[in-house]
Amino acid sequence: MAGRKFFVGGNFKMNGSIKMIKEIIEQINNAKLDDNTEVIVAPPALYLLKVQETLSAPAQVSAQNCFTETSGAYTGEISPSQLKDADVHWVILGHSERRALFGEADKVVADKVRAAIKAGLGVIACVGEKLEERENGTTEEVVQRQLEAIAKEIDEDKWKDVVIAYEPVWAIGTGKVATVEQAQETHAGIRKWLAKTISDKVAQETRIIYGGSVNGKNCRELAKSEDIDGFLVGGASLKPEFIDICKSGS
Numbered sequence: 520m521a522g523r524k525f526f527v528g529g530n531f532k533m534n535g536s537i538k539m540i541k542e543i544i545e546q547i548n549n550a551k552l553d554d555n556t557e558v559i560v561a562p563p564a565l566y567l568l569k570v571q572e573t574l575s576a577p578a579q580v581s582a583q584n585c586f587t588e589t590s591g592a593y594t595g596e597i598s599p600s601q602l603k604d605a606d607v608h609w610v611i612l613g614h615s616e617r618r619a620l621f622g623e624a625d626k627v628v629a630d631k632v633r634a635a636i637k638a639g640l641g642v643i644a645c646v647g648e649k650l651e652e653r654e655n656g657t658t659e660e661v662v663q664r665q666l667e668a669i670a671k672e673i674d675e676d677k678w679k680d681v682v683i684a685y686e687p688v689w690a691i692g693t694g695k696v697a698t699v700e701q702a703q704e705t706h707a708g709i710r711k712w713l714a715k716t717i718s719d720k721v722a723q724e725t726r727i728i729y730g731g732s733v734n735g736k737n738c739r740e741l742a743k744s745e746d747i748d749g750f751l752v753g754g755a756s757l758k759p760e761f762i763d764i765c766k767s768g769s
């Protein structure tokens with residue numbers, strides 16, 4: 520981890536109800552989280568304000584998406600400045616489900632990252648290859664293409680507001696976790712790319728977290744890897760084992 524603060528995000532996706540989310544937030548509030556780990560939880564947009572009001576520090580709330588524009592005729596969208604106004608300081612962008620199901624191309628994701636950072640939000644920027652891309656050996660190429668789109672939109676000093684989530688698409692929600700070696704290799708490749716393309720400082724300071732079927736059982740082994748600075752967790756973030764994942768960096 521080399522001085523980088525461990526970071527765990529829980530992405531509830533389109534799951535939960537008022538009752539269920541209240542229970543999860545109570546569990547997190549009672550968990551005595553380590554101040555040396557940054558924990559964010561991303562409920563569906565409908566529940567953001569409630570979670571923002573009830574979640575205790577050090578955990579913070581995050582949106583799962585936002586739009587590029589500040590305000591206007593964009594039915595169904597939420598702007599980065601509205602999130603900021605509601606004291607929601609984080610947003611997940613470029614999740615593979617947004618890319619695959621809602622047609623978000625690299626440039627759209629990158630524009631959203633730029634807009635979110637401009638509004639003062641922290642961004643969890645997701646990248647990752649599909650199964651056929653891993654199998655045909657283009658993982659690095661795909662991930663770099665996704666990162667390059669973001670790099671074109673933000674200045675070097677803005678990378679401090681970005682956490683990169685490496686999420687191989689074939690490992691998301693499938694129960695098929697990347698091996699420690701696969702994850703470490705890709706994370707190290709991303710860090711090398713940051714050093715070459717942005718700067719050594721950004722490469723050393725940027726958190727690169729892993730996502731894809733992380734659970735209470737496999738998190739500790741993954742967390743030991745030099746370049747894995749935390750996790751983005753889907754399914755397991757709705758279960759009590761999320762607390763174990765949050766504590767796996769210490």
Ligand code: PEP
Nearest residue numbers: 691692730731732753754
């Ligand atoms: C995710 O949605 O970002 C994710 C990693 O999901 P899961 O942990 O369920 O694979």
